[in-house]
Amino acid sequence: MGYNLSALPDFKSEGKAFVIKSILESQTIKKLNDAGSFDPTAKGTQTIQLLDSDLVIQDGSNCGFSSAGGAILSQTTLTVKDLKINEEYCPRDLERVWAKGELKAGQEYDEMVFMSDIADMNTKKAALELEKMVWLGDTTITGTTSLKRIDGYIKQIKAGAYINLSGATGTTVIAKLQKVNASMPIEVRSAEDFRIFIGKDTFDQYVAELAEKNLFNQPESGTVFGTTAKYEVLNGLNGGHVVAARYRNLQAGGEMTDVSYESWYSKDDDNLKVKSRFSLGVVPVYVQEIGYAKVA
Structure with a gap:
């Protein structure tokens, strides 16, 4: 007589590998650090010293000394906020739904079999949240949001x-970015560290327009077509933001x-228990040299 299996549920094997949800990458803090604009030791409130000058060139055809102009000293404040992530998991909850073969009654769990997967995913998500906070953070926002x-x-x-x-309007992203560059003061856009910062969504439109013109696609760090201005593509500016x-002039620390x-x-x-602690703060300096708009 054969087995009567009608009372048994269908067998389902439990895979050990997780497919982690796609998460956007963070770029801003790395680029600021590479440019020397990020202080990894900053804590609390920190002053940033600023220097300007109102130089006056005088008529030198006569003798004498007549003081005019000079250095202008000022400062701005970088405020670094302490941040943390705290999570808690009850391993016993898994006994009812997952990994029955891995979990034994009476066992003390000193680790979770997939904690490394959770840590990997959360590390990437934390990086993305920090990326968005750098640009879009607003302490007046209410509700559950890192921003x-x-x-x-x-x-x-x-x-x-x-x-x-x-x-900086136009019928194409190319035209808008060209006008963004032209709208900036020449002494600002001529500086070696000047960049037009855009989101990945804006960059994708830009590349599509170049393709329509049968032009070579641009890398994610390049020069705006028809200008000498360099651009940077950052996920924190998705949504049509352009800086x-x-x-x-973009200082940060933490x-x-x-x-x-x-x-x-x-x-x-x-x-x-799972925890992580870190800190972050940003401040723009010489704001009169910084341009902003939404191009979409």
């Missing part, structure tokens, strides 16, 4: 006497060179 933790560049730029690039600025996770099993409540 409310700091004031990002755009909010601070718009609070000052910035260069409004809303007049035209020198790197030196302790976050390695946003890593620490995990441990707590015998007090039988839960697995």
